[in-house]
Amino acid sequence: MTRVRMDLFASLDGYTPSDASPDNPMGEDWGRLTAAWASTRTFRERIFGDTSGAGTAGVDDRFGREFFEGIGAEIMGAGMFGLHSFPDDAEWKGWWGDTPPFGTPVFVLTSTAPRSPIEMNGGTTFHFRSTPVEEVLAEATEAAGGRDVRVGGGYRTARAFLRAGLVDDLHLMIAPIFLGRGHRLFDDLTGMDQTHTVTSEVAESGTIHVTLTR
Template identity: 50%
Template sequence: MTRTRIHNLSMSLDGFATGVGQAPDAPFGHAGHRLHEWMIATRFGAPIVGREGGTAGVDNAFAQQHEPGIGAEIMGAGKFGPPGWQDDADWRGWWGPNPPFHTPTFVLTHRPRSPIEMAGGTTFHFLDASPAEALDVAREAAAGQDVRIGGGPTVARDFIAAGLVDHVHLVQVPIVLGRGVRLWDGLEALEADYDIEAVSTPSGVTHLTFTRS
């Protein structure tokens, strides 16, 4: 059965999963890469930023679960590009000609455009749809594999609030951002629907996994 999964969604101690001031040269706004330094240091994450090597410990074990069994991804407009990308006909995402998704990828936006086929198996499709409607489309495209909700935090929160997510992997990073977009708002009593495990690692982060009861 197709599951809906969230992986490697990093947040600060005060619950922010992205900062303010998102721009073409600042995908996470004032947060920079501080939320993701734990992942960049791993064998899974190092190639994403053009590095070699990386650690092979617990952080890497969690990070690499991002990919196996995924047949489609859903992401929000803010993950695909900075404010105003809909007005730039040449904008094709942050990731260059070969994005790291390698599946059909559905971008939620109130201003859909024609699909963009990229190298490596990624095709971006643009939907103006509710979470449930988008998930139906993505499940069909996933052809029996799982669907990943790729973020940002607003999209993750909307899908969790709608009861559509089976597995959530969050990473609490020991920084305080003070401002940005919070994940937890409106998710009161989330713990009642999931079995929760927490694992702290030498890097200082805590991996929180929520598996639907």
């Protein structure tokens, strides 16, 4: 049975930085927020191709391994794919090089005219959709073939799925910092403690992993 999964970074005061862009003034916040995650052995191997075994191996890494397991399709916003940063580049193929780390169909939400699908190395194919999120989710679920669908981000895409009540498993990685600026992520979660079971675990890094499971 396919579940809809989402993994988000937040500060203790509930902020997530603005979406990334080449000249992103929030880059420093993103770095602080995701430092522990980017230091895990699994992330280093899966994203950076570092097979040396370097990186942390505790609670953060256990969540890291679960992050990469069982995903059959991915959904992301145009901003996360890079369409907002390079609107005039018809050849833009995302930030991830020739072999993106997804290895599945990836559905990119866009309000502009959808581009043709882009087939990459390693099993990733980017599809572009301007249909409602429920329709894209149905299509992604079909494509996932019984595995799970991840809603990857950015913030506007996450918010749309959260507010529509479409997320079965939400994994919040709360860094022990107070940003004091950014998007107010927690505003979109009001009421989720009524529909989901909340559990929390503190990693060696100080990151608080909060999971909400329907």
